[in-house]
Amino acid sequence: MESAEQVQQSVRSRRITAAMVAARAGVSTATVSLVANGKTSGRVSEDNVVRVREAISELGYVVDSVGSSLAKGVSSIVLLVAPDISNPFFAKVIAGVRESLGADYQLLLSVTDAGEFPHADDVRKLMALRPAGLLVDAPNAEFLDDLSAAGPVVLLDAPGLEAYAPSVNLDVAHGARQLAAHLADSGHRRVAYVDSVTGTATFELRRRAFLAAASAHGMSVPADGIISTTIDVGASAAAFAAAWPAWQQAGVTAIVCCTDTHAYGVLQEARVAGVQIPGQLAIAGFDDLPYSATSNPSLTSVHLPATSLGLKAGEQLRLLMEGLRLEQPQLTLESSLVVRNSTSA
Structure with a gap:
């Protein structure tokens, strides 16, 4: 009789079928199907269950899910x-x-x-x-x-x-209102927003909810104060670097990003530019990813229960x-x- 190792070597180049398992275990293909799909109770003897499972293990048989679905x-x-x-x-x-x-x-x-x-x-x-x-x-x-x-x-x-x-x-608006109130209470009056290029409803809602709440608290967004990038740290950093001179001249003191990933890019590039955070510029995001608690500085974020x-x-x-x-x-x-x-x- 072949050893388990010999069996494994001989079948590596072959597709293992239920018929092959049945032949090795000395049972019918119907019995193999019952064992493989966990439907043995009252239908297959314990001895046959053991033999089929041993054959499945030795041959490396995997249930044909496509065939089962058909x-x-x-x-x-x-x-x-x-x-x-x-x-x-x-x-x-x-x-x-x-x-x-x-x-x-x-x-x-x-x-x-x-x-x-x-x-x-x-x-x-x-x-x-x-x-x-x-x-x-x-x-x-x-x-x-x-x-x-x-x-x-x-x-x-x-x-x-x-x-x-x-x-x-997600009730994004609730967290967006809290963020707007927090920034207003901290004295911010001019804000900018970094959006996603995807245009999905969730990002549209984040933007609309925050901007509406910001306006209600007396904050405004300058011309060209909303930019969009892919969800990528490098892309966000580059977009901020291009926008920051005009934003700074317009009196922007806070930037809200539609994701924490965008915010990481803004944080990174702001440090490169020598901007003091939060002294000169406050930065916040949406998502509350794990890294936000340990970033430098740690990131204020709207927690969304992913x-x-x-x-x-x-x-x-x-x-x-x-x-x-x-x-x-x-x-x-x-x-x-x-x-x-x-x-x-």
């Missing part, structure tokens, strides 16, 4: 569509989704280039995998109009698009995939301001 009409795949994963905020969203889905589902990401929206055609191609459900992060209406995806769908961070599907959103966003969206999708009714199809998570040294000495 048979069942749906796979165990959950598709997560995102416009841009360069933002570290999204890594925390993914962690929350994975936690909510557990070991029952496989998470597959569909992403676009930085600054671009996802395309419905790309997602339709992935629908051939028969995903059990679909999560869409920060979409635009055009994408959702074109998608027409069958099956359970949940939107994340998609303000204003709640009519399309169950959604989990992990909870992914967790709640995944929980909602699980209920839909299990055929259950959502008690609250629309959920909103609160934001809050975390004041640090970049705006307060």
